[in-house]
Amino acid sequence: MNRLVTVAEMTLRELVRRRGVLLLLLLMPLTFWLIRRDSHVGQSVRALLLGISWAVSTAALFATSAARELEPRLRLAGYRPHHLYLGRMLGLWALGLAVSVPFFLLTVFDANNLRYAGIAVAMLCCVAVAAPLGMLIGALLPREMEGTLLLLTVVAVQMLLDPTSSAAKLMPFWSSREIASWAVDHTDDGYLSRGVLHAAVVTALMLVTVAGLFGVRLRRRRHLRHAPLV
Amino acid sequence: MNDDEWLRAFGAELHQRRVAVDAARHVIAEAATHLREGGGDPWLVFGPPQAYAAAIVESIGTAPGPRPGPVRLHATGITKRYGRRTVLRDATLTVRAGQIAAVIGANGCGKSTFLRICAGLISPDAGEVTVAGRLGYCPQQGGTIDFLLPDEHFVLVGAGQGMARGPARRAGRAAARQLGWDAESTVLARHLSGGTRQKLNLTMSTLAAPDVLLLDEPYQGFDQGSYVNLWDQLARLRDEGRAIVVVTHLLNQLDRVDTVLDLTPAQQGGRR
Amino acid sequence: MDGDRRGQWLRGVLDLCVLGLLHDGESYGYQLAQALDTAGVGPIQGGTLYPVLLRLQRTGLVTAQWREGDSGPARKYYQLTDDGRAALRHGGNAWLAFVAPVTHIVTKGVDG
CATH class of the missing domain: 3.40.50.300 (P-loop containing nucleotide triphosphate hydrolases)
Known part of the structure; x- marks a missing residue:
């Protein structure tokens, strides 16, 4: 438990000290919101949610890439793989929640007639999915540039796809779009439950994949045997 | 060869002879103090670094501990x-x-x-x-x-x-x-x-x-x-x-x- | 030839001389070397003196500690222990018992 918390804490400390990155993290959802501000409020809420998703997954991607050299070392220092990826994920989730709070308040003060609980749940789903997604891409693609481009593609496709198409349901952030509809357009509760279920499934899938990847990368090598200390 | 060089060579000789690190540090410091106070050429005061290191080893022995271990x-x-x-x-x-x-x-x-x-x-x-x-x-x-x-x-x-x-x-x-x-x-x-x-x-x-x-x-x-x-x-x-x-x-x-x-x-x- | 012989005698008694000097109170290497020179034992080089001090320290006849002096750098001060005092008494008596007959024998040759 202590190891998990320590990794989470150091992930947070590290990210919070990257002031430039943090500023851009906050700036991106804000601009997304402002650009769509004049049109339908639903558009700006959806853009804001995508902005948060993009920001948190990018942070996760960078944190994962930055720790690439360090993790084998921590493994030798006594950490198990799950301490490393779960700890990092916890840190990223905490950061994502902290980043979401001001944006939630923004929707409360800047828009009327919304189901605010829905906005909050949608943001939670974004953060829940974004952290493991960024970590997954960071673990698969060793270079940050490639990872960033892939992430950009995912978010752009998500934005452009017709949400009612079946392909859209395969996208990681489809949940937030469904829940946003419930919150903005006051659609039936099916939207909310479908969204939450989608987010839960996607998060779980991503988590398992990340666990698998880390487990393989940080596995005990077969050629190395440990003898008892005499 | 000035004092510092002599001391460095002496230190290397002590290490080579496996004198415990802290003991070696004390001996080197004491020699340095002596040279500072009395002046003189370390080669005359203490002799060649190898010889003096050998004399020190004879006095205090080498680092304890089994070697080689398991x-x-x-x-x-x-x-x-x-x-x-x-x-x-x-x-x-x-x-x-x-x-x-x-x-x-x-x-x-x-x-x-x-x-x-x-x-x-x-x-x-x-x-x-x-x-x-x-x-x-x-x-x-x-x-x-x-x-x-x-x-x-x-x-x-x-x-x-x-x-x-x-x-x-x-x-x-x-x-x-x-x-x-x-x-x-x-x-x-x-x-x-x-x-x-x-x-x-x-x-x-x-x-x-x-x-x-x-x-x-x-x-x-x-x-x-x-x-x-x-x-x-x-x-x-x-x-x-x-x-x-x-x-x-x-x-x-x-x-x-x-x-x-x-x-x-x-x-x-x-x-x- | 003279130097060689002197060196051999010194090797036998330098430890006793050092213990004797420390009997008057604590001291450090350079001061001991000067005291030996002043007493007429002759110039003792550091390379001879410090191995003796280290051996005395290892066998517990003296203790040592690093301390800043009143002036100047930190020095390693040596103090006599109870064991050292006993060794001095014992070794000193043995030396006197040895040197008295030698003096007695040699004196005749020198005077004659």
């Missing part, structure tokens, strides 16, 4: 290919508790690869490694976290062994002091100089008191004094019974190691 690292038949290029062929190394082994060879002969295989970070195509006890590994670079303080590195590494924060910080600072570095700074790792960052790197690898310590050219960016401190520290760890493997391309400190593994291919172009 085998701590045993790597046999390590072979590694990248594509069609064979980087390592049938490399074998045995290191016992209380020994320092040097892995040497030309650039690109697979020194770092060999060390990474010993650490279990990459798999060989053939061969086995047996390690007794805990492993510590210090990479050539990139083992530190840019946006964390030295103390936070110590806490993070220490927690892996279930160490509480306070003791981890103290252990880290104490190990850093042995390298002549005051780690109580509030400077992020990315603002540390290359040599200091390497000291942080090294301190992280010794923090958890590993039984087998693998170091990949640990002295990058070190000045002369830090370099001497490093070897003092390694001698101290060896005397405590650790098994140490150092990858190095500098040959002048080989007189302070117990075994040498030369990975330079015996026959150039003889690859199959």
Whole structure:
């Protein structure tokens, strides 16, 4: 438990000290919101949610890439793989929640007639999915540039796809779009439950994949045997 | 040869004769004080460094401790290919508790690869490694976290062994002091100089008191004094019974190691 | 020839001389060397003196500690222990018992 918390804490400390990155993290959802501000409020809420998703997954991607050299070392220092990826994920989730709070308040003060609980749940789903997604891409693609481009593609496709198409349901952030509809357009509760279920499934899938990847990368090598200390 | 040079040569002689590090430091300091107060040529006052070191050994003996101890690292038949290029062929190394082994060879002969295989970070195509006890590994670079303080590195590494924060910080600072570095700074790792960052790197690898310590050219960016401190520290760890493997391309400190593994291919172009 | 013989005698009694000087109170290497020279034992080089001091320290006849002096750098001060005092008494008596007959015999030759 202590190891998990320590990794989470150091992930947070590290990210919070990257002031430039943090500023851009906050700036991106804000601009997304402002650009769509004049049109339908639903558009700006959806853009804001995508902005948060993009920001948190990018942070996760960078944190994962930055720790690439360090993790084998921590493994030798006594950490198990799950301490490393779960700890990092916890840190990223905490950061994502902290980043979401001001944006939630923004929707409360800047828009009327919304189901605010829905906005909050949608943001939670974004953060829940974004952290493991960024970590997954960071673990698969060793270079940050490639990872960033892939992430950009995912978010752009998500934005452009017709949400009612079946392909859209395969996208990681489809949940937030469904829940946003419930919150903005006051659609039936099916939207909310479908969204939450989608987010839960996607998060779980991503988590398992990340666990698998880390487990393989940080596995005990077969050629190395440990003898008892005499 | 001036006083400082004589003292340095004397220190090297003491190390070579396996005089315990702290005892050696006292003897050297006392000789330095004597020379400062009385003046005179050290060659006349104390004689040749070798002879005086021998006299000291006769008086106080050498470092205690069993040597060589039990085998701590045993790597046999390590072979590694990248594509069609064979980087390592049938490399074998045995290191016992209380020994320092040097892995040497030309650039690109697979020194770092060999060390990474010993650490279990990459798999060989053939061969086995047996390690007794805990492993510590210090990479050539990139083992530190840019946006964390030295103390936070110590806490993070220490927690892996279930160490509480306070003791981890103290252990880290104490190990850093042995390298002549005051780690109580509030400077992020990315603002540390290359040599200091390497000291942080090294301190992280010794923090958890590993039984087998693998170091990949640990002295990058070190000045002369830090370099001497490093070897003092390694001698101290060896005397405590650790098994140490150092990858190095500098040959002048080989007189302070117990075994040498030369990975330079015996026959150039003889690859199959 | 004279120097050689002197060196041999010194090797036999330098430890007793050092213990004797420390009997008057603690001291450090350079001061001991000067005191021996002043007493007429002859110039003792550091290379001879410090191994003796280290051996005395190892066998517990003296203790040592590093301290800043009133002026000047930190020095390693040596103090006599109870064992050292006993060794001095014992060894000193043995030396006197040895040197008295030698003096007696040699004196006749010198006077004659």
